[in-house]
Structure formats: structure tokens, C-alpha cells
Amino acid sequence: MIADVVIDRLIPGLDQSWSYKVPEELTVVVGQRVRIPFGKSESLGIVTSLREETDVDKNLLLKPILGVVEPYPLLSPWLVKLGLWMAQEYLCFPMQAYKAMIPRNVRLKPSSSQRAEEVCYVVGLSRTRGRKASRRQQLWELIQSEGSMLKRELLEKMPEMRTTLRELVKEGSVAVTYRERDTRPSLSPAQSYPSPHILNEEQSHAVEKIWTAPSGSKWLLEGITGSGKTEVYLQVIDRMIQGGLQVLVLVPEIALTPQTVLRFQNRFGNHVGLWHSSLTDSDRAKTWHAVRRGEVSIVVGVRSAIFLPFERLGLVVLDEEHEGTYKQEEHPRYHTRDVAFWLADHTGAKVILGSATPSLETAFYARQNLIGWIRMTRRIGHRTLPPVEIVDMRQELQEGNHSIFSRALQYELTRALNRQEQAILFLNRRGYASFVMCRDCGRAVQCPNCAVTLTYHQNLNQLMCHYCFFIMTLPKVCNHCGSHRIRYFGAGTERVVEEVQKLWPAARVLRADRDTLTSRQSYFQMYQDFMEQRADVLVGTQMIAKGMDFTHVSVVGIVAADVALHLPDFRRSERTFQLLVQASGRTGRGEDPGKVVVQAYEPEHFAIQSARSHSYDGFYQKEIEYRKELGYPPYGNLWLLEVTDTSDDRAQKTMARVADKVGILSTMGLQILGPAPAPVPKVRGRFRYHILLKGSRTPEMMAILSKIEHEELSCSITVDPYYML
Ligand code: ADP
Ligand code: ZN
Ligand code: ZN
Numbered sequence: 118m119i120a121d122v123v124i125d126r127l128i129p130g131l132d133q134s135w136s137y138k139v140p141e142e143l144t145v146v147v148g149q150r151v152r153i154p155f156g157k158s159e160s161l162g163i164v165t166s167l168r169e170e171t172d173v174d175k176n177l178l179l180k181p182i183l184g185v186v187e188p189y190p191l192l193s194p195w196l197v198k199l200g201l202w203m204a205q206e207y208l209c210f211p212m213q214a215y216k217a218m219i220p221r222n223v224r225l226k227p228s229s230s231q232r233a234e235e236v237c238y239v240v241g242l243s244r245t246r247g248r249k250a251s252r253r254q255q256l257w258e259l260i261q262s263e264g265s266m267l268k269r270e271l272l273e274k275m276p277e278m279r280t281t282l283r284e285l286v287k288e289g290s291v292a293v294t295y296r297e298r299d300t301r302p303s304l305s306p307a308q309s310y311p312s313p314h315i316l317n318e319e320q321s322h323a324v325e326k327i328w329t330a331p332s333g334s335k336w337l338l339e340g341i342t343g344s345g346k347t348e349v350y351l352q353v354i355d356r357m358i359q360g361g362l363q364v365l366v367l368v369p370e371i372a373l374t375p376q377t378v379l380r381f382q383n384r385f386g387n388h389v390g391l392w393h394s395s396l397t398d399s400d401r402a403k404t405w406h407a408v409r410r411g412e413v414s415i416v417v418g419v420r421s422a423i424f425l426p427f428e429r430l431g432l433v434v435l436d437e438e439h440e441g442t443y444k445q446e447e448h449p450r451y452h453t454r455d456v457a458f459w460l461a462d463h464t465g466a467k468v469i470l471g472s473a474t475p476s477l478e479t480a481f482y483a484r485q486n487l488i489g490w491i492r493m494t495r496r497i498g499h500r501t502l503p504p505v506e507i508v509d510m511r512q513e514l515q516e517g518n519h520s521i522f523s524r525a526l527q528y529e530l531t532r533a534l535n536r537q538e539q540a541i542l543f544l545n546r547r548g549y550a551s552f553v554m555c556r557d558c559g560r561a562v563q564c565p566n567c568a569v570t571l572t573y574h575q576n577l578n579q580l581m582c583h584y585c586f587f588i589m590t591l592p593k594v595c596n597h598c599g600s601h602r603i604r605y606f607g608a609g610t611e612r613v614v615e616e617v618q619k620l621w622p623a624a625r626v627l628r629a630d631r632d633t634l635t636s637r638q639s640y641f642q643m644y645q646d647f648m649e650q651r652a653d654v655l656v657g658t659q660m661i662a663k664g665m666d667f668t669h670v671s672v673v674g675i676v677a678a679d680v681a682l683h684l685p686d687f688r689r690s691e692r693t694f695q696l697l698v699q700a701s702g703r704t705g706r707g708e709d710p711g712k713v714v715v716q717a718y719e720p721e722h723f724a725i726q727s728a729r730s731h732s733y734d735g736f737y738q739k740e741i742e743y744r745k746e747l748g749y750p751p752y753g754n755l756w757l758l759e760v761t762d763t764s765d766d767r768a769q770k771t772m773a774r775v776a777d778k779v780g781i782l783s784t785m786g787l788q789i790l791g792p793a794p795a796p797v798p799k800v801r802g803r804f805r806y807h808i809l810l811k812g813s814r815t816p817e818m819m820a821i822l823s824k825i826e827h828e829e830l831s832c833s834i835t836v837d838p839y840y841m842l
Contacts, residue, residue, distance in 0.1 A: 119170050120145055120182060122153055122162035123200075123211045129830050133204075133211055134165060136174065138181045142242055142261070145182060148190030148197050152183040152241065159183065163215050164190075165197050184241025184289065188265050191219050193426050195463050202459060205819070208826040208834045209449040217449055218424035220401045235268035237282065241290040256281050260291055268293055313355065313384070314348050319493045323349045326491055328356055332465035335458060337438075337483040339475055340493030341731065342702025343500060343666075346471045347377060349493075350434050351384050353469070358388065358414040362431025366417045367453060369440035375641050376666055377436065381417050392418025392425065395636065420445060420453040423460070430466040433457045438470035438479060439695055441839040450835045454479070473702060473733075474695040477688075477744060480737055481751040496705075503673070503705040505697075505713040505729045507720045510677075511559050521616055526674045526714040530617075534624055534653055538671040538709075541655045542617070543700045544610055544680075553580065553591065557600035559679070559718030562592060570682075570689075572796045586793035613656045613676055621654075629657030671711045673704045678717040678725055687749045688839070690724040694736045697728035748788075748811055750837050756810040756822065757838040759795065761803040762831050772806040775832050778825050779808060787812035 118139040137153055139145050149164050192200070192215065200214035243257040256278050260266055272279055285291035316324060319340075327336055340346040354364045366381060368374045371393035381389050390404045390413040407413045409426040416422050420443050423433070435443065435457060443453040454470065461468045470479050470488075483490035496502065508523040518524060533540050552570045554561045561570045564582035571580035571589070581588050594601055610630045617626050627647055634640045647655050650669060655661065675697060682693050697715060704711030717725050727736035745752050758775060762768035772792045783789050788811040795805035812818075826834050
């Protein structure tokens with residue numbers, strides 16, 4: 118038998134897969150971790166395939182596998198395949214994909230002596246000779262034939278083998294590890310769960326459609342905020358787990374969606390496992406094993422949960438599928454939606470993408486009939502979407518209001534506070550890039566080639582386009598209206614809080630941003646405080662825009678709606694529209710329809726106008742035209758090549774080399790932009806340079822990119838990046 122093994126070493130330019138002989142006495146399966154000789158030393162690897170030995174192999178004098186690390190495969194056969202696919206799709210080493218799938222520490226540590234027991238299993242050949250050999254050989258063969266043995270039972274039966282066992286462990290042919298005792302919690306039927314809602318017509322239509330669809334089908338569930346999408350997931354899931362299938366529910370960020378998580382836990386109790394970034398290594402390992410053994414029916418988790426080793430995956434739900442957190446920005450740079458689609462095609466799991474404001478890509482797939490499309494257009498309980506008032510901040514300024522709050526927003530806030538209702542103020546600010554805007558006409562300085570906003574580089578005192586790297590000096594007057602009032606833009610949450618306290622000294626204000634919400638705990642505290650009306654006004658960034666359901670909020674104010682419109686990002690309109698709609702969705706959940714005030718410097722922009730009428734279609738029509746015209750996704754792809762290095766000189770040299778290697782792509786119809794310094798030219802001590810490629814993917818160009826990725830370790834390549842800064 119020959120095993121192909123992906124090696125746990127990153128060697129630039131070298132093939133990552135090697136063939137080894139499997140010794141007859143050793144049982145090895147696909148997905149198992151093995152010890153292998155590599156060069157003069159020993160290395161670890163993952164078995165990706167097994168085959169019969171051919172004559173060619175015989176002549177190659179292949180080295181043998183030394184032993185296994187665990188007695189079971191770490192990766193199921195389809196995860197092994199997925200890793201190979203990802204390596205091609207996202208230009209990474211297969212091992213980088215596998216590392217994303219295997220928790221850092223798969224060995225379970227005993228949490229308490231009662232719950233864990235020690236197991237012995239064979240990990241390599243017994244190599245001993247001489248007097249003691251027969252005894253060792255005997256024990257080794259016994260353990261091998263059993264697969265694994267509890268250490269306690271083994272020593273009870275054969276106390277004389279204690280030393281021999283220790284010797285086998287020492288020579289590396291047998292390992293002893295902890296395994297949790299089967300402590301699977303049994304669900305007592307007496308436990309009371311909130312009974313499912315009686316579905317309305319739109320919801321039951323959705324559930325039936327998804328339930329009766331063939332396996333492997335993919336769905337966009339497009340439902341306005343409050344239309345009851347979560348209840349649809351819950352009921353499809355209920356049927357799935359009744360049928361013995363496992364379900365994965367992905368949320369953008371666990372900490373930001375306490376309500377969603379609670380709803381799953383309330384409905385399904387201890388069938389639910391959580392998967393998020395603040396789990397300890399041992400919790401992670403526990404959940405991972407529980408999933409592998411089929412003891413967990415439902416996992417609610419963040420994007421990396423997509424790689425959990427489900428055996429009977431029936432459904433993957435991506436809630437708020439438009440969120441940027443579904444894209445991993447480090448190796449392996451996958452998009453969770455693509456991986457979910459791959460799983461649908463290869464495991465037969467169904468996929469539901471849920472959103473009130475789907476990503477352009479998903480909306481496009483639905484309209485092309487590449488995936489199923491279900492729409493829910495009414496809010497539960499005949500509630501209406503709140504009226505949205507758009508305020509032109511240029512006019513406020515002209516009429517002498519210098520406050521960051523328009524008169525309309527001040528009026529609504531005062532009214533809400535007088536009536537003991539709550540308000541949320543959103544500040545749409547992200548990233549560190551600054552841009553320059555005219556305070557009279559609201560325009561930001563744009564790139565003449567790319568229709569994106571130029572980024573201001575303070576150290577150079579210049580504006581730069583981060584798509585085509587066009588550079589210009591800072592203009593003194595606005596080229597639209599001639600005004601001299603050209604400023605950098607930016608007000609932080611702190612500033613907004615101050616302003617609220619100045620205008621409404623009695624109001625109790627909560628601030629929610631990356632600085633104040635550092636843990637899941639602090640987030641939950643904030644959420645509860647606001648839920649239980651211990652605060653009147655919540656001031657936050659877009660991180661609080663999603664998934665929250667507060668019944669006492671009657672006013673939502675968007676302090677500066679167009680900030681995101683000025684980011685150097687082709688998704689900027691999409692993001693702005695999404696934020697406005699999601700934020701508006703935070704009100705009108707009680708009896709009162711509520712009110713939304715959107716403050717903007719460029720209120721005529723279609724993203725803002727479409728949000729006013731809650732019209733996804735209106736927004737989509739305009740945006741997709743723009744994407745088509747400029748060849749942005751879903752009509753074409755972008756690849757961001759980024760070189761980073763602690764030495765600026767080295768970074769530039771590497772970039773020059775990379776530029777040289779991609780040069781040929783221009784003859785294949787790709788547009789090459791750059792190289793140039795990144796919008797944020799230095800991060801954590803590393804200098805950063807970018808090249809952007811635009812065009813359609815072909816196997817030839819992917820091969821060239823893959824070669825670059827494998828040869829230049831300080832160069833990373835991201836397909837359709839989310840953050841271009
Ligand atoms: P979405 O996920 O689309 O924003 P939710 O599923 O959160 O909507 O539903 C909004 C609210 O309506 C929730 O409080 C939910 O419990 C409730 N709800 C959902 N479906 C029903 C139903 N069929 N009958 C009554 N209430 C429902
Ligand atoms: Zn102007
Ligand atoms: Zn440009």
C-alpha cells in the first residue's frame with residue numbers, strides 16, 4: 118500500500134505531497150495524521166490518499182511511514198478533498214487548509230478525573246530486539262488487534278505488563294491519551310422548551326420548499342428584518358435533527374448575536390454546541406470530538422465551524438450571509454459561502470443563506486437560478502417597517518446648525534426620551550483610512566479612473582487611489598462647487614456620546630464599539646443593560662446593527678450615513694445600504710412603528726435613497742449595473758497581491774519580483790494595477806505593498822498566481838478581498 122501524504126512544512130516552491138510506503142502491520146486511513154521520515158529528520162503529515170503499489174513506486178524505493186499520531190483520522194475523507202480544493206481555489210498550501218480544520222490541540226486533557234480515562238493505542242511499529250522483545254511484541258499485537266484499550270482495564274487484567282507498556286510508549290510504538298468518558302447528556306422529555314411558533318404563510322412556504330428540495334440544494338432566504346427568518350431555520354433544523362442529521366448554523370460573530378444564540382439554546386437545549394474564537398483550546402477540542410462522534414446535533418458558530426468534522430451534515434445555515442466576517446482574510450483565505458457550496462455539492466447538505474440585504478453575489482446567483490430563491494416580504498404580526506427620514510446635512514450647515522445632530526434627529530430624540538422610550542445612534546465608521554470631503558456639496562474627492570474615493574495619506578500630504586494607484590496633491594477648492602471648506606472626515610463614538618450628554622444631560626448613555634466591547638461578556642452586559650432599559654441611548658458602530666431585537670427602541674439615528682460611501686472599496690454602496698437597512702430594522706419591533714433618521718452629506722446617492730424606501734431591488738438594479746460596467750464581482754474577480762516585510766527595502770524588492778512575474782498576465786487579458794504602497798502602508802511594523810489584478814479567472818492565470826504564492830512566502834494573494842486597506 119502507498120500513501121500520499123501532505124507534509125506539515127512550508128517549503129517554498131516545493132511540491133507538498135509525497136508518497137510513502139505503508140508498513141503491513143500498520144493500519145492507516147485517509148485523513149489520518151502520520152509520522153514520516155523527511156530528509157534527515159522526522160515530520161508530520163496528513164494522508165490524502167491510499168493506493169496499491171505500482172512498479173513505478175517499487176523503483177522509487179519509497180520510505181515507510183513511521184507511525185500514526187492518533188488512532189483515528191483527524192479529517193473525514195471529504196475534508197481531505199476540501200483542503201485540496203481550497204489549496205487551488207484560494208492559492209494556499211494544502212497544509213494551511215488542514216490546519217484551519219484541526220484544532221490546535223486535539224488531545225483531550227482531563228477536565229476532572231471522573232470524566233476522562235486513559236486509552237492505549239498503537240502509533241508505530243515495535244522495533245525492539247533481544248530479551249524483552251517477545252513480551253513487548255505480545256502486548257503491542259494485543260493492542261493493535263483491539264484497536265485501542267482502556268489502560269485501566271488492560272492493567273487490571275495484566276498487571277505484569279505495566280513496565281512493558283511503559284517501554285512501548287517510550288519507544289514510540291504505543292501512545293496513551295485521555296479520552297472523555299461517554300457523558301453524552303440525555304435529553305429528558307420533561308425539560309420544557311418554548312414551543313415553536315405557528316408559522317405564517319410565508320414562513321411555512323419557506324420551510325416546505327427547503328425541506329422538500331433535493332439534497333445539496335442551495336437557497337437564498339431573502340426576508341426583510343423581522344420577517345421571521347430565524348424561525349424558519351429553527352423549524353427546518355428541528356426536522357433535520359429528528360431525522361438524525363447534524364446541522365451547522367453560522368453567525369457573523371457569536372458575541373454580537375447573543376439573541377440568536379439564545380434562541381437556538383432555548384429551542385434545542387444541550388443538543389447545541391457553540392464554536393467561537395474565545396473558546397479555550399480544550400473546549401475547542403471537546404466540541405470538535407463531540408461533533409466527530411456525532412454527539413452534537415447542532416453547532417452554532419463562527420466561520421471556522423464550517424470545517425468541523427460532521428459525519429451526517431444535513432444543513433448549513435449562514436445567517437446574515439452578507440457580512441464581511443464570512444471572508445477569512447488570512448491563510449487560508451476562504452469565503453465561507455463558497456465552502457458551504459462545496460459542502461452542498463460533495464456531502465449533500467442543504468445550504469440556506471439568510472439575509473434582509475443579500476450580498477450582490479448571492480442576489481445575482483438567485484436571479485440567475487444558480488441557487489433557489491425564497492422571499493419573505495412581511496414583518497411578523499403585521500408590523501410595518503419604520504418610516505425613514507433623510508436629512509441633508511449640507512443644508513443643516515447652511516442654515517446655521519453646526520451640531521453633529523440635525524434638527525430632525527434632535528426633535529425625535531427629545532420626543533423619545535420624554536416618552537421613556539429608547540434610541541440607538543449609529544456611527545458608520547470603519548477602518549483607519551481617512552478621506553477628504555467637501556462640507557458644502559458633500560462630495561469626496563474621487564479617482565477619475567475607478568469611481569472610488571481617494572484615500573488621504575497624511576505623511577505624503579497626498580491623495581491616492583487604491584485601485585489604480587492614481588496620486589494627486591490635496592486640492593484647495595472643491596472641483597464640484599468651488600467651496601474652500603474641504604476637510605478630512607471623521608467623528609468617533611466618543612464624540613457622539615459627549616454631544617448627547619451635552620444636549621440631554623439626564624439621558625443615560627451606553628457606548629458600544631471595539632474599544633468598549635472587548636469580550637463576549639462585556640457585550641452581553643451591554644445588551645442586557647439596554648434590553649432591561651437601564652440606559653436610554655445606545656451609541657455604537659455598525660457592530661451593533663445586526664441581529665438585535667429591542668422592543669422599546671422607537672428612534673434610530675444614523676449620524677453620518679455616507680462615511681462608508683467614501684471608503685476605497687468597490688463594495689462601499691453595498692455596505693452603506695446594508696447598514697442603513699439593518700439599522701432601520703432595529704426599530705419598529707414593538708407596537709410603535711418607530712422612526713429612523715438618516716443624516717447624510719450626499720443624500721441623493723442611490724444607496725441612501727433605496728434604503729429610504731426599503732427597496733433591495735431598487736438598490737440591486739443600480740449596483741449590479743455598476744459592477745458590470747467596471748468588471749467587479751460577480752462579473753469579474755479581483756486579486757489582491759500583498760507583500761509585507763519588516764524591512765521596507767526587502768518588501769520593495771520582493772514586490773518588484775512579484776510585479777515582474779505577474780507581468781505576463783496582461784497578455785491574458787488581466788488588468789494589472791500597481792505596485793504601490795498599501796492604503797495603510799505600515800501595519801504592526803511591517804511595510805505593505807499592493808498589486809491589484811482585475812479580470813476573469815482561467816486555469817492558466819491561476820497556475821501563475823499559484824506559483825507566485827508558493828515561491829514568495831512574504832506575498833499573499835486574496836481573491837475578491839473584503840478589506841483593501
Ligand atoms: P428575522 O430573523 O427575519 O429578523 P425573527 O425570526 O427574529 O426575524 O422574528 C422576529 C420576531 O418574531 C421574533 O421575536 C420571533 O420570535 C417572532 N416570530 C417569528 N415567527 C413568528 C410566528 N410565526 N409567530 C409569532 N411570532 C413569530
Ligand atoms: Zn463641494
Ligand atoms: Zn483609481
